[in-house]
Amino acid sequence: MKYRRLGTTGLKLSELSFGSWVTFQKQLDQSLVLECMQTAYDAGVNFFDNAEVYSKGQAEELMGQAIRKLGWRRGSYVVSTKFFWGLHDTPNEKRTLNRKYLMQAIEDSLRRMQLDFVDIVYCHRPDPETPIEETVWAMSDMIARGRALYWGTSEWSAAEIEEAFQIAERLGLRMPVVEQPEYNLLTRRRVEEEYAPLFEKRRLGTTIWSPLASGLLSGKYSEGASKGGRLNMAGFEWLKEKVHTDRNLAVASEL
Secondary structure: OOEEEOOOOOOEEEOOOEOOOOOEOOOEOHHHHHHHHHHHHHOOOOEEEOOOOHHHHHHHHHHHHHHHHHOOOHHHOEEEEEEOOOOOOOOOOOOOOOHHHHHHHHHHHHHHHOOOOEEEEEEOOOOOOOOHHHHHHHHHHHHHOOOEEEEEEOOOOHHHHHHHHHHHHHHOOOOOOEEOOEOEOOEOHHHHHHOHHHHHHHOOEEOOEOOOOOOHHHOOOHHHOOOOOHHHOOOOHHHHHHHOOHHHHHHHHHO
């Protein structure tokens, strides 16, 4: 396994991470979660990615239970989670990055994962209704309180990320160190064009999601194959509509 520093930080992550979206609870039960995580760990993977919203909190619970049963040293692995979508349908617990939600969300995630802190916490999407300054303060305080070590964003615009940097610089707060965008052969513009000046100026780290476009780039869906894949799962019709197009299948076939 090869390792890379996360942006300008000293944190070293395995080039391949182990994610939990879709698979945990929907495809993997506790025994398979444990087996897969140990296999990844034995191969040198030290980065395990999660989010509050994955399986409505159950993905965090399953990952936490597996880590506890496997007895890994806390310094030997990195765990991340993400906040925005929320788990409850109330004004301050859904699609927000306000301080009230973020401060409660981290406590709930730590309880589900049975951890004292997470290594990386992301703002899972931008929140146009909350001032970015309020979010930067909350994320910085989350780190100051020892609930997380680093913070970043996921699918924020370059302008929003730059504003977060400027606010943190002006107020002496913790700056974001990572963005987690979708990036693969089919989805390239944001990373290669929009973010390019930001990367050059801020040396921001990235942790990519969907590098294989939900498996389509592996060729598993060519000619109607892989009926059991995530694109054919109930509840993921929106994903299939987005990914499983004639153009994308042609690109996968050429690849």
